[in-house]
Amino acid sequence: MQRSRLIELLAKKKAGSISLKEQFELSKWLQDHDEDRGLASRIDEVFGLHYGPERTEEELKGKEKSWNRIMKSMHSEENAEPPIPKTPRIFTWRRIIPMSVASAILLCVAGTGTWYWTLAKKEARSRQNIVGTEKGSRSRLTLPDGSKVWLNGDSRITYGASFGKNSRELTLIGEAYFDVVRDPNHPMIIKTDAITIKVLGTAFNVRAYPDEKSTATTLVNGKVQVSVNNKDAVSYTLSPDEKLIVNNESGLADGRQGAGRKEEQLLENITKIKIVKTDSIPPEAQWTRNKLVFANQPLHEVANILSRWYGVTVIVQGGDDMKALQFTGIFENQNIQSVMESLQVAGGFRFKIKNDSILIAP
Numbered sequence: 001m002q003r004s005r006l007i008e009l010l011a012k013k014k015a016g017s018i019s020l021k022e023q024f025e026l027s028k029w030l031q032d033h034d035e036d037r038g039l040a041s042r043i044d045e046v047f048g049l050h051y052g053p054e055r056t057e058e059e060l061k062g063k064e065k066s067w068n069r070i071m072k073s074m075h076s077e078e079n080a081e082p083p084i085p086k087t088p089r090i091f092t093w094r095r096i097i098p099m100s101v102a103s104a105i106l107l108c109v110a111g112t113g114t115w116y117w118t119l120a121k122k123e124a125r126s127r128q129n130i131v132g133t134e135k136g137s138r139s140r141l142t143l144p145d146g147s148k149v150w151l152n153g154d155s156r157i158t159y160g161a162s163f164g165k166n167s168r169e170l171t172l173i174g175e176a177y178f179d180v181v182r183d184p185n186h187p188m189i190i191k192t193d194a195i196t197i198k199v200l201g202t203a204f205n206v207r208a209y210p211d212e213k214s215t216a217t218t219l220v221n222g223k224v225q226v227s228v229n230n231k232d233a234v235s236y237t238l239s240p241d242e243k244l245i246v247n248n249e250s251g252l253a254d255g256r257q258g259a260g261r262k263e264e265q266l267l268e269n270i271t272k273i274k275i276v277k278t279d280s281i282p283p284e285a286q287w288t289r290n291k292l293v294f295a296n297q298p299l300h301e302v303a304n305i306l307s308r309w310y311g312v313t314v315i316v317q318g319g320d321d322m323k324a325l326q327f328t329g330i331f332e333n334q335n336i337q338s339v340m341e342s343l344q345v346a347g348g349f350r351f352k353i354k355n356d357s358i359l360i361a362p
Contacts, residue, residue, distance in 0.1 A: 136311020
């Protein structure tokens with residue numbers, strides 16, 4: 001593999017845009033080449049020190065030392081392999097790095113890179129905090145105001161450095177459960193592509209994946225106001241055990257909607273329902289207890305949930321009738337093989353697991 005190809009794959013991995021095929025290519029190469037595996041580990045050190053909020057001077061010095069070790073490993077003629085740090089636990093929260101930034105930093109590793117590193121260090125303090133999880137992982141964090149957030153797989157939140165001081169505004173992509181500290185003077189504002197949620201102090205779950213058809217807000221306790229983006233007159237107040245489902249197309253900017261859409265047509269895509277729960281929290285939030293729950297969900301949605309829960313790719317073959325098959329069940333601490341076997345019994349389909357891919361067929 002050429003060095004430029006290695007740098008490209010490492011950049012894609014850091015940006016979270018690497019494909020399954022490319023991941024296999026990178027993993028196989030690093031397995032067979034000790035010197036490049038050491039380089040990848042050093043890069044993980046540098047990016048790892050970016051995670052979370054603003055760092056202290058001592059941590060920034062440690063970051064510079066890690067960078068210097070990377071530069072030395074790239075240009076030194078010695079063949080000694082640098083020590084490889086321990087593998088982090090799967091349940092961790094990570095800073096999500098844009099592809100352009102990851103590529104620029106890794107390209108600096110291949111060249112001089114001094115000017116970019118100095119610039120990046122100065123800009124780091126002014127950037128927004130971006131906290132996220134990969135597929136197959138879940139995590140919990142505490143925001144600067146003391147509010148707690150649980151992040152499901154393949155999710156991220158973005159908030160500014162002044163969060164909790166003058167305002168409490170953040171952006172969500174994916175699924176998160178919030179336990180918000182009450183502050184009447186500074187309501188928390190949570191923005192997604194389709195809706196905006198205003199809350200003083202309460203607990204609720206939001207599922208807002210951009211590749212799904214709808215965004216759902218489920219209230220556990222307290223009260224929240226949910227507004228449909230770009231539709232000022234369309235807002236709802238939720239009470240405990242209520243769920244609001246908004247078709248993602250309803251909350252898109254006017255320019256992204258189909259021409260001639262009428263307000264009453266959009267309202268047909270908004271559903272408010274009462275949740276029936278048998279526990280202290282509804283099924284929609286059981287994932288915070290590490291429970292995988294399906295509640296009358298069609299097979300195509302089940303496939304998306306499994307993909308994010310286990311970090312795999314699930315492909316459903318067959319017609320619309322098969323994809324519409326509904327499943328209900330609770331799984332706790334079970335591997336993907338056991339879950340698929342249970343779903344197979346209920347749905348009558350066939351499945352095949354190969355590496356990190358699952359094929360479901362009639």
